[in-house]
Amino acid sequence: MKRITAILLAVFMLALSLPVIAAEPAASKARTTLLDLSNVTSAASSSAEGWAFDPTGNNGEPKLTLNSYGLESAHSAPILLPRNATVVVNGVCYIDNAMLSEPHSVIKGGEDGYLRICGSGTLNLYSETYNARCIDMPLEGENINVKHLYIDGVTVNCRALERNMYNASTLEACIYAGGFITITNANIYTIYGGYGLKTYGYTPIGGTSDETANPILIENSVINIQNYSDNGLWNYAKGISTTFGKVIIRGSSDVTINAGSQSIYSYHSLNIEGGTVRILSTPVSTANIAAIVYCSKLKVKNGATSFYVSTTNYPLTKVLYCKEEGSSFMGSGMTCSIGTFENGDYTPAPDPNNNNMPAVEVIAAGNTHTASFYGFDGRLVGSVQVPHGGNASAPSVPRIIDNANGSYVFYGWDKPLTNITQDTDYHAVYLLIGDADHSDDVTASDALLVLRNAMGMQELDDTVHFCCDIDRDDSLTASDALLILRYTMELISSLAFNF
Numbered sequence: 001m002k003r004i005t006a007i008l009l010a011v012f013m014l015a016l017s018l019p020v021i022a023a024e025p026a027a028s029k030a031r032t033t034l035l036d037l038s039n040v041t042s043a044a045s046s047s048a049e050g051w052a053f054d055p056t057g058n059n060g061e062p063k064l065t066l067n068s069y070g071l072e073s074a075h076s077a078p079i080l081l082p083r084n085a086t087v088v089v090n091g092v093c094y095i096d097n098a099m100l101s102e103p104h105s106v107i108k109g110g111e112d113g114y115l116r117i118c119g120s121g122t123l124n125l126y127s128e129t130y131n132a133r134c135i136d137m138p139l140e141g142e143n144i145n146v147k148h149l150y151i152d153g154v155t156v157n158c159r160a161l162e163r164n165m166y167n168a169s170t171l172e173a174c175i176y177a178g179g180f181i182t183i184t185n186a187n188i189y190t191i192y193g194g195y196g197l198k199t200y201g202y203t204p205i206g207g208t209s210d211e212t213a214n215p216i217l218i219e220n221s222v223i224n225i226q227n228y229s230d231n232g233l234w235n236y237a238k239g240i241s242t243t244f245g246k247v248i249i250r251g252s253s254d255v256t257i258n259a260g261s262q263s264i265y266s267y268h269s270l271n272i273e274g275g276t277v278r279i280l281s282t283p284v285s286t287a288n289i290a291a292i293v294y295c296s297k298l299k300v301k302n303g304a305t306s307f308y309v310s311t312t313n314y315p316l317t318k319v320l321y322c323k324e325e326g327s328s329f330m331g332s333g334m335t336c337s338i339g340t341f342e343n344g345d346y347t348p349a350p351d352p353n354n355n356n357m358p359a360v361e362v363i364a365a366g367n368t369h370t371a372s373f374y375g376f377d378g379r380l381v382g383s384v385q386v387p388h389g390g391n392a393s394a395p396s397v398p399r400i401i402d403n404a405n406g407s408y409v410f411y412g413w414d415k416p417l418t419n420i421t422q423d424t425d426y427h428a429v430y431l432l433i434g435d436a437d438h439s440d441d442v443t444a445s446d447a448l449l450v451l452r453n454a455m456g457m458q459e460l461d462d463t464v465h466f467c468c469d470i471d472r473d474d475s476l477t478a479s480d481a482l483l484i485l486r487y488t489m490e491l492i493s494s495l496a497f498n499f
Helices: 002-017 444-454 462-468 478-488
Strands: 044-046 051-058 061-067 085-090 092-096 114-119 122-126 135-137 148-152 155-159 173-177 181-184 187-191 195-199 215-219 222-226 238-242 246-250 254-257 262-266 270-272 275-279 293-295 298-300 304-310 320-322 334-338 340-342 345-347 358-364 368-374 380-387 400-403 406-413 424-432
Touching (some): 148 173, 181 195, 215 238, 238 246, 358 380
Parallel strands (some): 061 085, 085 114, 092 122, 135 173, 148 181, 155 187, 173 195, 181 215, 246 270, 270 298, 293 320, 368 424
Antiparallel strands (some): 304 358, 406 424
8 A cells, every 4th residue: 555655646746747738828929909991092911920011012002011911810800992903812811800899891802992812822801799790891981872882712711790680670681782793713702791792782772774773793713602590590591682683693603692681682683604603591491582583584595504592481472473474585596494485484383392402493495414223124204304413302212122033122322422423324223132142143152141240250241241131130140041031931021121
């Protein structure tokens, strides 16, 4: 006992003599209440914070360069810029407005001008105060024909204030411009907030035409808008919206919106000229105050790959609402695979359950493939048209089929149903129940194989586990081997009783 006590005491004294290893403190950067550059007249910079500003550095107009501005563990201050400013983004930047005493957008341009954000870096923006935006080209000022926002080349991740029952209808957009927004070769991700992308548009009712309306233009860009709420509050969650403008999506753009009551709202037309647009909104039933897609007319042109809308608890009359009846457009290279297009009108497919079902899908006719499905006897049981690179939905087939050899169970299809890039034939794979050696006959040797596997003497593949787990306990055991043996001895009439 004394010896044990001495050993413990020695260990304790050794521990006391070791240096204390403290956790390394998280790196941090100095931050100001607001990086206000609106009236700066000479070059200024902070290498510690990662920014440099030249009021005449972009062809005589203000230029702000961000070089890894802020850290994930210590976000930098929000920025206020003069009009006609360009922001060049290098590296990964983190900015929030949580330290301000009053609401202020994270990056805000000056009135009566444009704001251009470009570069090859990533902006992580957090609008953590009520009634503020991540990127803001404001409506303020007198010149209604400017206030344009350009985003080119960068990746922008916007996280706005999450909605609750008190702010659901009044939260600001993640990205806003008074005039129009042009997004090219960029990646945009937004979560929460009142809208993903929003413009005012400067097109008074009864004023300028669809042709001259200010657009939200998305070209060769990836847009992912997830403006829902972790607490399940979908009310007033919106995606892309322009009060008086129009929406244009072109090139190789890929747009996904999961927003709620207004995934896309365009006072004038919604133009899908290229790329893919998916509307996958999932609002609560009380959020159906407006259509999922609302526009004067919907134009899905030849260059598009697909345009898809789901119903998600909405009445069909509110899935897609085009206020100019008979004026919509579908290109000659497009076809409605879900819903119909007749006499200038899109009509959603009926949905008896009205719950997360596809309502409208327009796909490129020359960009689809036929997936053909053949059953147990090699006969065609169904075929579907699948967009290039899309996934096929297989028809139902019998799970169990009996013939003279015994009972066969459906195992699956012989090829993956994903990423289809050509016409593809699928054949149902059926396995004879109890046939461990795949000889298309059930004999005592099958029972022996299963027993050897149960004893750890032989490994068998997944197909054998699937068709020889007779008692369906998710493992091959001696009881499965015994059931197979009893079947071969005609002591039981079928092995399919549990399947």
